[in-house]
Amino acid sequence: MAVEPDWEARYRRMASSFASARRALRVLRYYSYLLPRHGLALDLACGLGANARLLASRGLEVYAWDSAAAAIDRLQALAAAEAVHVHAAVRDVVLQPPEPEQFDIIVVGYFLERSLVPAIIAGLRPGGLLYYQSWTVEATDSEYGPRQRQWCLEPGELLGLYARLTPLIYREEGGTGDCSRGLRGQAYLVARKPRVPGDMIGRAGHADPAQ
Numbered sequence: 001m002a003v004e005p006d007w008e009a010r011y012r013r014m015a016s017s018f019a020s021a022r023r024a025l026r027v028l029r030y031y032s033y034l035l036p037r038h039g040l041a042l043d044l045a046c047g048l049g050a051n052a053r054l055l056a057s058r059g060l061e062v063y064a065w066d067s068a069a070a071a072i073d074r075l076q077a078l079a080a081a082e083a084v085h086v087h088a089a090v091r092d093v094v095l096q097p098p099e100p101e102q103f104d105i106i107v108v109g110y111f112l113e114r115s116l117v118p119a120i121i122a123g124l125r126p127g128g129l130l131y132y133q134s135w136t137v138e139a140t141d142s143e144y145g146p147r148q149r150q151w152c153l154e155p156g157e158l159l160g161l162y163a164r165l166t167p168l169i170y171r172e173e174g175g176t177g178d179c180s181r182g183l184r185g186q187a188y189l190v191a192r193k194p195r196v197p198g199d200m201i202g203r204a205g206h207a208d209p210a211q
Contacts, residue, residue: 022047024054025109027133027188031169032058034129034190039104044093044120045111049075049086051131052107056084060105065091098123107131112151117161124193130165132158133188138175158187165191 023029028051035058043052043064048071052064056079066072069090079086097119098106104125112134124130137152155174159167172187 022050024050025107025131025133025188026183027169027171027190028054028107028109028131031131031190034168035060036104036129040102041105041107042098042103042123043086043107043109044098045108045113046075046088047071047109048078049088051109052086052088053079053082053084055105055107056086057082062086063103064088065093065096067092101125104128105131108134110134112153114161121162121164121193124165126193126195128193129168130162130189130191130193132162132191133186134158136172136174136185136187138185153187158189162189162191165193167191 032054035055037059039060041052041055041060041062043049043055043062046052046064046066047068049064052062052075056062062085064072064075064086065088066075067090072088072090075086075088079088094113094116097116100122102123102125105128106120106124108120108131110133120130135152137149137154153172156172158172159170167189169188169190171183173182173184175184
């Protein structure tokens with residue numbers, strides 16, 4: 001049985017350097033133009049909160065939850081340095097998921113907890129957006145990403161997990177073509193919660209901007 005990583009210890013080791021803060025997810029950076037001008041956003045399992053800080057810089061009211069206290073402490077310091085406000089809290093998102101229809105935006109990065117998918121979908125308000133990016137099974141053969149298959153998406157799994165949402169953007173390249181280029185070992189999705197039952201138009205995703 002695979003042992004989950006000790007995220008508290010990892011973030012504690014990062015605490016001495018501002019350079020340890022990662023950039024926001026590619027899917028959020030590339031498709032930030034889809035964000036509403038106002039609303040309530042959640043960076044779920046936020047880590048150091050790069051996504052939360054980007055969302056806050058866009059004028060959204062942002063919550064950021066993570067079970068690692070060291071990560072939340074670091075996020076608050078980074079947010080203060082960038083002069084943005086984030087409601088950051090230590091919270092086990094599996095035991096305490098979002099309340100139904102609580103958020104206009106939910107962002108999830110490199111956190112695959114399949115049992116949480118129904119709560120994430122329920123946590124979006126009608127018309128709300130999910131931004132999701134995580135490792136795929138191809139990542140287990142690279143120097144990046146988890147080594148255990150259970151923490152990686154299977155081919156096409158991401159679309160299936162969030163089939164109740166309308167996909168606006170989807171990208172997963174697997175091992176097709178020249179693997180030295182493109183997005184490898186990862187998949188991402190931007191999807192909208194239907195405003196009314198049966199509102200599932202626009203099922204085709206769109207490619208990335210030119211690299």
